[in-house]
Amino acid sequence: MPATRNIGDVLLDVDGISISFGGVKALSDVSFDVREHEILAIIGPNGAGKSSMLNCINGFYHPQEGTITFKGKPRHQMQTHEAALQGIARTFQNIALFKGMSTLDNIMTGRNLKMKKNLFWQMLYFGPALKEELEHRAVVEEIIDFLEIEAIRKTPVGKLPYGLQKRVELGRALAAEPDLLLLDEPMAGMNIEEKQDMCRFILDVNDEFGTTIVLIEHDMSVVMDISDRVVVLDYGKKLAYGTPDEVRANQDVIDAYLGVAHE
Amino acid sequence: MFYREAGQFKTSYNKDQAVFPIIQDRWFIAAVIIGAYAVVPFAADEYWLQAVIIPFLILALAAIGLNLLTGYAGQVSLGTGAFMAVGAYACYKMTTNIPDLNVVVAFLISGVMAAAVGIVFGLPSLRIKGFYLAVATLAAQFFILWLFNKVGWFYNDNPSGTITAPPRELFGITITGPQATAEARYFVSLTFLVVGAIVAKNLVRGRIGRSWMAIRDMDIAAEIIGIRPLQTKLMAFAISSFYCGVAGALYIFVWLGSAETEAFDLLQVSFPILFMIIIGGLGSIMGSIMGAAFITLMPIFLTNFPPMIGIHLATDLQKHLEEIIFGGMIVAFLIVEPHGLARLWQIAKEKLRLWPFPY
Structure with a gap:
């Protein structure tokens, strides 16, 4: 299949990013780029700066050095909610769903930015507001259908098992129809069947919607199977960058992951 | 046995997201509203309307209003x-200075004025949350009441320091001031509540309500x-304060007739309303109404219950008890x-669905 997918131009260019918190250098001089329609994995041991990298990409952290160029436009200091406007959506390592709301409402919230009707119509819940609500409901139902979570549509997400919560969170991110989807450990804590399901969803999202995906994952077999290119971070530095095969053969990566023998 | 959704198929998303998707619920609510308009004002006497139902x-x-802010948007006030x-x-101020203004x-x-003030006192909510925000809103409580007491302009330099509702008419019927009948005032407050509840429900099930709940659950x-x-x-803050502002105007104009700032005291008003939404159910419009009923009706029930079963106590003892x-x-x-009561109501409905064969 990868042969038929057309990897496009550079969508996101990360150039020389550094960020430190007090004395801790979370990222130092990290550069890579993400091309349209590809799946890029960021891997590395715990504390390597993977999540910090995602936080920089979606504007939650402001890198102290370096530039991020998204869709050809260099990014300046921006507020967190602006990333969503530009077409970046993400999921979180520790699930960040709206626990008091149902699955349906959570995914509907993902489409909030696309809903425009003003307060007046919202108060009446009639005419244009109702029409808009129903249109978006139809799109959300497609996502629910795609992720196979029809049965839990009306269940408050706080009551769902972990694996399903991860799936709902993916649904919420997809609802925004992002150009760039950031997934922070989408398969952490899942059993093998759930991982297979999640892999299938990620590949289908990439394939059907053409969404560019940057993901963080610890399961190497998953990473090597589904990603087009891999960035390896260790102690905030870029260790390796390339196709899965190149990365697998890289001596630095083997050292970081397996440790170096001390004679 | 009579309450179940079997056979009621929803064929459109519109039907699926109705407020009361089950027809029995719709009949029940319709009956309550019709009863409130057609039966209650004629069945209840002046005392009940004035002392219990209107407040x-x-x-x-x-x-x-408070539930929109605290229950839905998660900002304690x-x-x-x-x-x-x-x-x-x-x-x-408006009715005394512009007598022709429709009341x-x-x-x-x-x-709208209350909403504007609400926005100002809502500004700290960006930085402070939870209990700390509650303390910050206390500033509004103390400052505003102090201001209304201190500056004579607010009560037209009235020597008694009270504000009194002038008589005003709607469709030729006096609805404010001492001449208004209890029935007229009842209809006004009931209509405001019904419309307010419907609008609030519409807001919370749409985009705005979802964004409030999103901020509440995971900002x-x-x-x-x-x-x-x-x-x-x-x-x-604005919409919540709008509701509170309208309720405050009704409080003086339709219920009390005249009052000082003490009528809006922390312990008289702010806390009881907070208890109403906690007991009724945070994040539920129906719960707000049930909670208000509980808090206003329960003391009256407790006053009247001992004499009803033949126990007569000294008044002070009775009050303390x-x-x-x-x-x-x-x-x-x-x-x-x-x-809260809203959840209890939901559980009761779940039980009723299965009754009498709960398996």
Whole structure:
């Protein structure tokens, strides 16, 4: 299949990013780029700066050095909610769903930015507001259908098992129809069947919607199977960058992951 | 046996997201509203309307307002009384200075004024949360009441320092002031509550309500989805204060007739309304109304119950017992069902669906 997918131009260019918190250098001089329609994995041991990298990409952290160029436009200091406007959506390592709301409402919230009707119509819940609500409901139902979570549509997400919560969170991110989807450990804590399901969803999202995906994952077999290119971070530095095969053969990566023998 | 959704198929998303998707619920609510308009004013006497039902309706409106802010948007406020006072004093100033102004329009403009004040006192909510925000809203409570007491302009330099509702008419019927009949005032407050409840329900099930709940449940994730926290919170403060402002205007104009700032005291108004939404159910419009009913009706029930079963106590003893029992009931209730009357109602409906064969 990868042969038929057309990897496009550079969508996101990360150039020389550094960020430190007090004395801790979370990222130092990290550069890579993400091309349209590809799946890029960021891997590395715990504390390597993977999540910090995602936080920089979606504007939650402001890198102290370096530039991020998204869709050809260099990014300046921006507020967190602006990333969503530009077409970046993400999921979180520790699930960040709206626990008091149902699955349906959570995914509907993902489409909030696309809903425009003003307060007046919202108060009446009639005419244009109702029409808009129903249109978006139809799109959300497609996502629910795609992720196979029809049965839990009306269940408050706080009551769902972990694996399903991860799936709902993916649904919420997809609802925004992002150009760039950031997934922070989408398969952490899942059993093998759930991982297979999640892999299938990620590949289908990439394939059907053409969404560019940057993901963080610890399961190497998953990473090597589904990603087009891999960035390896260790102690905030870029260790390796390339196709899965190149990365697998890289001596630095083997050292970081397996440790170096001390004679 | 009679309450089940079997055979009621939803064939469109519109039907699926109706407020009451089950037809029995729709009939029940319709019956309650028709009963409230057609039966209650003729069945209840002057005392019941004036002492029980009208304050219940008005406080329920304020409780809906606070529930939008606290239950849906997650911003705790103790300033309810102050926002109600803004509505009441704004309405007083308007009706006394512009006698031709339609009083219902005056009520609505009072709500808008309260909303403006609410936005100002909602500004700290961007930086402070939870208990700390509650303390910050206390500032509104104390400052506004102090201001209304201190500056004579607000009560037209009236030597007694009170504001009195002038008589005003709607469709030729006096609805405010001492000449208004209890029935007329009842219809006004009931209509405001019904319309207010419907509008609030519409808001919370649409885009705005979802953005409030998103901020309440996980503000960082909400921000990353593109919800702007400041705007969303301020809108919650504005709309909540609008409800409180209208309720405050009704409180003086339709219920009390005349009052001082003490009528909007922290312990008289702000706390009871907070209890109403906690007991009724945070994040539920129906719960706000049920909570208001509980808090206003229970003391009256406790007053009247001992004589009904033949126990006659000294008045002071009775009054103290009442307060003890009332407090005890609130504690017991919150332990049994922390999610409030609304959840209890839901559980009852679930049970009823399966009754009498619960398997």
